[in-house]
Amino acid sequence: MSDGRHQVSRDGRDQEFRKVTLADPLVEPLLRELTHEYVTRYGPEAHQEMTRYPVDAFAEPHGVLLLLLEDGEPVAGGAYKRYDDRTAEVKRMWTHSAHRRRGLARRVLAELERTAAAVGYRRIFLSTGPRQPEARGLYLAAGYTPLFDVTADPLTIGPLRFEKPLPALLPTH
Template structure:
């Protein structure tokens, strides 16, 4: 018998926590992300997840992986790393397949932006793949500026770069 994840009731509470990449709750999200990359881009696409060492996603320069938890189970997450002295790069944004279309990715992006701003970053940079129209739509809907011709065929561009300037005050 196959179990199917159902969206939780509206009363389900979602909690944000900061965890290191090594936290066991991160593994299922990254595994599913790797599977999706492989399905969309081919078997070598999983290598993208190993492109940067885990240390780049830790303080003080890198971001902390943020997980959204419902009933203690991870349902969405993401991370950021130092791109340059004033820019954080969002990476590994993911929502579990059984929890999509509920605004969780928007919340992950907002939490990552907040944390990056609190660490003194003034700009967010990110790329998404040409075969991820959902991600492209998310970034456009959340105020990111495309750094590519949006009228061009995404397959002719390769990774689609975006940026967003933050207007936040760092923690004191």
């Protein structure tokens, strides 16, 4: 499901993945909630994370920003950018606070993996903060390999890095 292909959720809602740019007004809830989440968990300096990368980092052909829309409203999203020639780096994973615990982040992550593999990436990499146990759990459950000692206190590690191989698919571009 990508680029306007629709699906109906179990509760009858129309859902679609849409590729967007950071300038798209539909991205505003993602940016606002992520910024609030980062600042709440890590302090005011975390605000810089949301402006760290240039706008085109999440644009095709080397990146993508996906929103999962439900009845036309953004409920979850995520992005990847080029890390190196064969690796995409996941960034900006988000689920709207009113829609958490529904498996939406896992669906976004799977769609990001599919999209990255389709354009030729062979590996996906990401890091999350040590104060985001929900994200850590998501990535472990989705089959990502932790690049840190999972038995250590996350607050002693710093960023928690993960990787996952991607299947070789024929590029779609």
